Every structure is written in C-alpha cells, then in structure tokens.
Amino acid sequence: MLHNTTPNDTVDTLQTKGRSRSREKHQQIFQAAARLFADQGYEGTSMDQIAEAAGVSKQTVYSHFGDKEGLFVASIRQKCILNSLDTQLFNSQLPIRDTLLKLSHHFSELLLSDEAVRMYRLCVTGAEQYPQVSRMYFQAGPQNLVDMLTDYLQTKADKGELAVENAAHAAWQFLLMLKGDAYYRAVLGLEPEQAQQQLAGYLHSCVDMFLRAYRA
Numbered sequence: 001m002l003h004n005t006t007p008n009d010t011v012d013t014l015q016t017k018g019r020s021r022s023r024e025k026h027q028q029i030f031q032a033a034a035r036l037f038a039d040q041g042y043e044g045t046s047m048d049q050i051a052e053a054a055g056v057s058k059q060t061v062y063s064h065f066g067d068k069e070g071l072f073v074a075s076i077r078q079k080c081i082l083n084s085l086d087t088q089l090f091n092s093q094l095p096i097r098d099t100l101l102k103l104s105h106h107f108s109e110l111l112l113s114d115e116a117v118r119m120y121r122l123c124v125t126g127a128e129q130y131p132q133v134s135r136m137y138f139q140a141g142p143q144n145l146v147d148m149l150t151d152y153l154q155t156k157a158d159k160g161e162l163a164v165e166n167a168a169h170a171a172w173q174f175l176l177m178l179k180g181d182a183y184y185r186a187v188l189g190l191e192p193e194q195a196q197q198q199l200a201g202y203l204h205s206c207v208d209m210f211l212r213a214y215r216a
Contacts, residue, residue: 025054025056025060025064026064028054028055028056029050029051029054029056029060029061029064029065029071030074030075030078031054032050032053032054033045033050033054033071033072033075034075034078034079034115035053035115036049036050036053037072037075037119037122038114038115038118038119038122039118041122041123041125041126041130041133042068042072042122042126042130042133042136043126043130043133045068046068047061047062047067047068047071050068050071069136072133072136072137072140073136073139073140074140076119076136076137076140076141077140077141077144079110079115079116079141080110080141080144080145083106083107083109083110083113084102084106085103085106085107085110085145085148086148087148089102089103089106089148090148090149090151090152096156096161096162096211097207097208097211099152100174100207100210100211101203101204101207103149104178104203104204104206104207105200105203107145107175107178108178108182108183108199108203111178111179111183111186112182112183112186117186117187119137120137120187121187123137142175145175146168146171146172146175149171149174149175150167150168150170150171151167153167153170153171153214154167157216160216161216162214162215162216163214163215163216164214170210170214173210174206174210177206177209177210178203178206180194180199180202180206181193181194182194182199182202
C-alpha cells in the first residue's frame, strides 16, 4: 500500500534529521574537547585541534559554543551532567538522606575519574600562569555544584526539615567531607587503600554525620 506524504511531513522529517545530526556533532565536540583539555590543558588546546579531533569544521565548533572559553565551561558542566550532578538530582522527591547518598556516590565517581583528576592537576599546575583558567574551572565545576546543593539545603531548611543557618557553608562542608583520602590519593597518583565497598561505607558515614549535625 502506498502512503501519501505531505510537504509538511517531509519538512518535519528533514528537521528531525537535522536536529539529530546537530546533537551528534554537539556530542562529538564535547567528547573531543574534554579529552584534549584533560590531556593538554586549556592553553595548550586550540579550536583547530578540537575541530579535527571531533571530525567537524572549526566554524561548526564556534557555531555550537561561541568560543574556546564557552566550550571549556560547557565541557566541565557536561561532565557533571553525565555524572548526574544536575538540577534533576535535587528536584527529586526522594527523602533527604537518599538524595545526599545519590549525590555522594555520583560526586565520588566524578572526582575519582581519570579525566577529572588530570583536569584538576593541569589547573593547579598552571594556576599562577593562567589564573583565569582556574577561575573558569572553579566556577563551572565546584562552585556550580555548591550553588545547586546550597539551594537544595536552603529549601529543606525553609520547610523545617533541616536546621541549617548557612546553607552555603553546609554545602561546602558536605562536599569537602566526601573527598576523603581516596581523592587525595588519586590526585597524587597513589594506589587507593580503600576497596569500593569500603569507599561506599565511608560515603554513607559522611551522609549520616552531616544529617546528625543538621537534622531539624
């Protein structure tokens, strides 16, 4: 049986394919940029290199992200999103403990990932010579997550579920506590002492300690 198609159907199909190709290129650029930034640092990576690694034109990279700074910031935030560290996590209807447990595991996975460790090392190494890069990294990564957690904790405090006087301080306390020795060992290139099960136990204890301090 023959199916009749209208001009509008054809346009919709072409637009859908166009959006799919655009999303695919977007992800290709993200992946290439994240890899190059982690390997070579911000200053050592050019838009030409990113375009070549992504298999797209340099103009395509600019059209998606504007400039290298925009791409650097976007790649860091995308890494957080891929590790489920986004507003969706904090907008769930889960109990506070469950939300903080999910946050602790996702955050730990991100911190201990090879790409994140290399990126942090590069930012620290170039902090004096390229302070603007460290500032971009801090704002797009740690500060962005702290802001989301601060809003979440303040919302729970406003509802009387937590006794938090300074939500920003509490957010920093929680995230810094989660790092533990595993993070410092990873950054310093040392062998981990904790097995995965032991690390999970440590994260759970951090959540419970935090809630004992701030439970209403």
